[in-house]
Amino acid sequence: MARIINNKHPLDLNDRKIVGFDLPINGDAVFRPTYNTKDQIKANLINFLLTNKGERVFRPNYGADLRSLLFEQITDSRLDDIKSNIEEVIGSEFPMINVTKLEFYPEQDINAINFYLEYSIDVFGFEDEVNILIQ
Secondary structure: OOOOOEOOOOHHHOOOOOOEEEEEEEEEOOOEOOOHHHHHHHHHHHHHHHHHOOOOOOOOOOOHHHHHHHHOOOHHHHHHHHEEEEEEEEHOOOOEEEEEEEEEEEEEHHHHEEEEEEEEOOOOOEEEEEEEEEE
């Protein structure tokens, strides 16, 4: 792992260096590049959350299985179990991320769940959020 300099990843010191690509992959040039680690960490986290277990080749346990929530009875105790499971898998796949808030807002009328996640990365000194509507 690269050494962090003044709360910055070494890749962030060069403004013109591309770190990775953003989601969704449907821009004008197909790939929208990211130029800093904050944006790339968010893209990686969204990719992880939208991946179901068994979808990733050679990594059958990769993913958060969020889409499976649509086919379950949503109760408060079930949501608590899901929250603790997601915090656990994020902690194992992204050890630098600290989950500060994790909420589900079920929308039964349209068979959807709004997933909201706030997180921080203390090493880099930033906070961000992810909001996903699962249909």
